[in-house]
Amino acid sequence: MSFQGFRRDDGTVGTRNHLLTISTVVCANQVAVNVANNVEGVVHITHPLGCGHLGADFMRVFSALVGFGRNPNVAAALVVGLGCENVPAKLVADEIAKSKKPVQYINIQDEGGTLKATKRGMEILLGLSEEASEFEREKCDLSELILGLECGGSDATSGLVANPAVGVAADMIVRAGGTVILPESTEWIGAEHLLAKRAINEETVKKIYATVDKYISKVLSLGIDIRGTQPTPGNIAGGITTIEEKSLGNICKAGHSPIQGLLEYEEKPPGKGLYLMDEPGLDVESITGLAAAGSQIITFTTGLGTPVGSPIAPVIKITGNHRTFEKMGDNLDIDVSPVLEGKETLQQSGERILKEIQVVASGKMTKAEILKNREFAVYRAYQYMV
């Protein structure tokens, strides 16, 4: 199984050929926007971060910016900093350069203000754009793909059809030699023993329990045991019998493959197959972590519908709720509700999703891309100095 992708100098394969402008600090956002808006085909990331980060929190922000630059969907990058921030533009650019792609940086203080920095940034992008536009798609194997799995705005159809159908596609990608990442660690609670059973080694088993225990203890410290409240009376009325069943309704989107390891937020998978990623289940932070880890394509299952996307990775929206698909068709790509009407099997839906993944990986734009949904948010390690 194959798709048409862009082969990069470091051997990875992109599904897009973006020029990316990265603001390293909130103070540089406007220059990053100025530059990106005036050069064709440039996407940018801006954010309220970049200064005053300590330790692990610094690494979260730094790894997000570097991970985006290194993602194979990015052909070349321009890093824009102010000059005195805690996440230096030069350091970000140097790390991105290790992926062998063209990358340059500017600092607004060195250039002498907004106008000069904007001009310099545009000059750099002009050159990078000429170079990047010469890349051509070529036949690539599905084993080169890293698929990220996300879900949000769930409803009863999510666990019934959308997630199990994505699970069918995820298993097919793993069988083809590809890689799949399942984030949303808070939603493993209740099924951690089932995930642990699928782990290929003891280290991963320990990590799964430690990760879930971390969240359970955090909430227990507030005097609440979230495990004891699940499934809710509404869930039970809807047919969900146990907490295991509820959690499986989410994680079944990763299919049934063995679990190769548990990644930190933004960590690149060291091998092929199915990996877990520790991330607490906020949609945009999750998508950002997946893209920073090198995912070139993301599926997003939803019951209620959502517009969000990523600056660099195509996000395919899948729903099992036909009414939502009718109502929010401009934000959704695939309707798997025919399963609920008895017109399609889960297997057939999964095959349809896999086909769409191949087509989108080969260049077809998703609704989120067409409507310029380019959200970016980092899962912080700690937000406040105390």
Next chain:
Amino acid sequence: MVSKALVMGPNDNVATVIEDVEPGTSVPVTVEGKTRNIKVKQRIPFGHKFAVSKISKGDKVIKYGEVIGLATQPIEEGEHVHVQNVESVYSKELVQERRERK
């Protein structure tokens, strides 16, 4: 073969209905590639489950190819599978853990 009941994974012994099913209805269910009709014993509301094979007391109840709980009483093929005849292994261990903490 399409059906009004979905079997979510390998080795599942329950099927989830995608519309309300009345008692006595024969529902075609595909388990591991083989389709056969199962007569449901009670009314099964949308999103609820029925057994696709006999489940003995204490046996694993499997959905999504994973154990979602244990049968607290014998469950016949076609019978409604829910909180009245299934208990969570996870929640049971949780109660145990709380007792030990106290």
